[in-house]
Amino acid sequence: MAQTVHHSTCALDCPDACAVLVSVEDGRVTRFRGDPAHPVTRGFLCGKVAQYAERVNSPHRLLYPQRRTGAKGEGRFERITWDEAIATIAGRFEDAAARYGSESILPYSYAGTMGYLQGSGMDRRFFHRLGASRLDRTICSGAGVAALNQTLGARTGTEPEQFRHSKLIIAWGANILGTSVHLWPFIVEARRNGARFYTIDPVKNRTGSLSDRHFFINPGSDQALVLAMMHVILGEGLEDRAYIDQYTTGITALREHVRAWTPERAEALTGILRDDIVALAREYATTRPAAIRLNYGVQRTERGGSATCAIAMLPALTGSWKDIGGGLLVSTSGGYHINRAALERPDLQQISLGRDARIVNMSTLGSALTGLSDPPVKAMMVYNSNPAAVVPDQHRVHRGLAREDLFLVVAEQFQTDTADYADILLPSTMFAEHDDLYFAYGHYYMQLARKAAEPPGECKPNSEVFRLLAARMGFTDPCFADSDDDMIRQSLASPHPYLQGVTLERLEREHSVRLNVSPEGEPFQPHAQGFPGTGGRMEFRLDALAYEPPDESRHGTSYNAAFPLEFISPKNDDSMNSTFGNRPTVDAQTAALVMHTLDAGSRGIQDGDPVRVFNGRGNLLLKASVNGAVRPGVVSSPSVRWPKMTPNRQGPNALTSERLADMGGSPAFYNCMVQVERCGD
C-alpha cells in the first residue's frame, strides 16, 4: 500500500496548536502523530487527536449539501447540489438585505478551527462586503483579553519552554493535563529539578491530583485571594522595590488599599485557610523563578476580568518578570501581529453600508435572536461553532434558532444540535483536508499546514464556500478571487518586527517558524524591561482590585436558598468544548455531576445515582459522582455535552445565564446557582 506522511497542524481550539504528522494510505487518512521536531509538541498528541482518524473516517460525517424537510430542530434533511445550496443562500441573503437591511444578516462563528483562512479570512471579507452585522467573538476569552490588554498592554506571556527553569509553578484555574497537556513535560522537568507545583481551582481535577498542593477556591473569588497575597507581600516587605520603582505606578495607593485585605477576610470569601494564604504569598514572593500558568477558567465569572487583572499584577509586585522561567502565561496570541486588515478587509463595509456595521455579542445570542430589532436578525450563517450547545441560556438560544422566520445556514462536519435547526446544511472539511496558516495561544510558532488528503463526499473548506457565495452575489472586488496562498502572503505581509522573516517560503520548508520575538537562541521575556504596550509602566489599578462577591454566588446579592449550590461546567479532558460530543465515551464523561459527600448525603444521593440539577432556567439529568474533587457547596460537570444526546435535550448551558463578566462582554459561565435532587432510575 502506498503510504505517505504529511505535515499538518491540529486546528482545535487549544493553546498547544500541535504540529501533526498525518499518515495517508491510498488516499485515506489512517493515523495522527505528534511531530517530534516541534519544540512544544515534542512527538505526542493528546488522547482526543491521537484518535482523530476515527473522526475523519466516521460514517456519521456530513458529506453533501442538504435542505431541511422536517420541522426546525427535528434533523430531517434531503440532499441537494452545491449549486442549489449556494443559489438558495445567496437568494435568501439578498432578500433579507432588500427587505430589512443587510444588518439583518448575522455571521456566527468561533474556533472550530483556529486556522486564519478557514476561521477569519474569506468569510470576513464576504460578510463585510455584504454589510452584515459584525459578531463580537467574546464567548471564550473576552474578559481575559480586555484584562490583559489593560494591565500588561499585551497578550504575550512566558514561553512554555521556559517553565522547565521554574522553581515554583502555580496552575491558577488551569487544568494543564486536560486542556494544554504540552506544558506538562516542562513542568515534569522543573519538578525533577526541585520545583514545586501548586494548583488553585474549585475542582481538584487530574492536574490538581498531581500537584504538590491543591488550594480549593470558591468560584469567582480569586481577586480576594490576590488582595490578601498582596497584603502579606507588602506587609512583610517581600516586594521587588527596584522593579516596582522602575516599571510600575500606583504602589503607594496599592499599599494603602490592601491593608484592609487581611488573610482572615479572604479566607471567608475564598474558602482558603488564612495560614495557607500567608504561606502561599511568602513562597510565591521568595521563590525564584516563580511562574504562574493562568488559563481562561478564572475569567468565566462575573468578576473574571478584574480577577485576571489582579493576578496579572502579581509578577510585577515580585519582579518575577525578570527571571527566565518566571512571569505569567495566559496567552501568547498577542505575539502574532499578522496583517489582519489585509486578511479580513473591514474596509469593504464602506461599499455596502458607507459605515461600519453594527456589532452583536455572540454570548447573548439568545437575546439577539429573540429580541433584537432595527433590524431583527432574519438570516444567520453558522460555521466553526455549535451555538445550540455552547452558548449560555440555552432555552433562549433554541427558541431563537427555532424561529420560522429565521433563515439559518450551518456549515458543519457532523449533525450537531445547531445543524438540526438549519434550513441549508453544508458539509465541511477537517483540518487534514485543507490548507491553512496557524497561530497559537500557547507558544510562539507560526505554522503552515497543507492538505494531506482529499475531502470525502462533497465537503468543502469554509474559504471555498465564501468564495462561491461572493461570486454568486456578484461581488467583483479582486480580493474574492484570492487563492488561499494569496491570503497567506497578505497575512504575513506585516511590518511588525515579530513577523520579520516569517514567510510562506520558509514555512513551506520548515512547517513551523518561531516568531521573531527575541534574538535566535535567546528566551523571550516580554516584561523584563517594562510594559511597552502601556507606555512603559504597569499600573496597579485599584478599580480592578475592588472586590465584591459575584451576584450569582453563595455570598452574592441575588442568593436564593432554593438554589444553594454553585455549578461550574469546566472543560472535559477527552473532548473539546462540544466537539467530540457525539463520541459515546465523551457523552458518558460529560453526563457526570461531581459532588461532595456532604451535599450528596443531605439529599439522599449516592455515587452513581441519577440526579436532576436545576434552577429557574433549566434541568440537567446527570449521574452523581461523589468524591473528594469538590468542596461542599460546589458541584461540577465536565462540559460541553450535546443537548441532543441527553434525555430532555438540555446540556449544561440550559442552566447558565446570559449574565456577562465584568469586562469584554464574555459570559459568566462559572457563576451559576442550582439545586440538585435524586431522581428516579
Ligand SMILES: Nc1nc2c(c(=O)[nH]1)N[C@H]1C(S)=C(S)[C@@H](COP(=O)(O)OP(=O)(O)OC[C@H]3O[C@@H](n4cnc5c(=O)[nH]c(N)nc54)[C@H](O)[C@@H]3O)O[C@H]1N2
Ligand atoms: N480537553 C480539552 N481541552 C481544551 C478544551 C476542552 O474543552 N477540552 N477547550 C479549549 C478551550 S476553548 C479553552 S478556552 C481552553 C481553556 O482551558 P482552561 O482555562 O484550562 O479550562 P477551563 O475548564 O475553562 O478552566 C480551567 C479551570 O478553571 C477552574 N475554575 C472555574 N472557575 C474558577 C474560578 O473562579 N477560579 C479559579 N481559580 N478556577 C476556576 C475550572 O474548574 C477548571 O479546572 O482549553 C482548551 N483546551
Ligand SMILES: Nc1nc2c(c(=O)[nH]1)N[C@H]1C(S)=C(S)[C@@H](COP(=O)(O)OP(=O)(O)OC[C@H]3O[C@@H](n4cnc5c(=O)[nH]c(N)nc54)[C@H](O)[C@@H]3O)O[C@H]1N2
Ligand atoms: N457551559 C460551558 N459552556 C461553554 C464553555 C464552558 O467551559 N462551559 N466554554 C466556552 C468556550 S471557552 C468556548 S471557546 C466555546 C466554544 O464554542 P465553539 O467554538 O462553538 O466550539 P465547539 O463546541 O468545539 O464547536 C465547534 C464546531 O465547529 C465545527 N468545525 C470544526 N472545524 C470546522 C471547519 O473547518 N469548518 C466548519 N464549518 N466547521 C468546523 C466542529 O465540528 C464543531 O461542531 O464554548 C463555550 N461554552
Ligand code: SF4
Ligand atoms: S487538541 Fe491540543 S493537545 Fe490535542 S493535538 Fe490538538 S493542539 Fe495538541
Ligand SMILES: [Mo]
Ligand atoms: Mo475557549
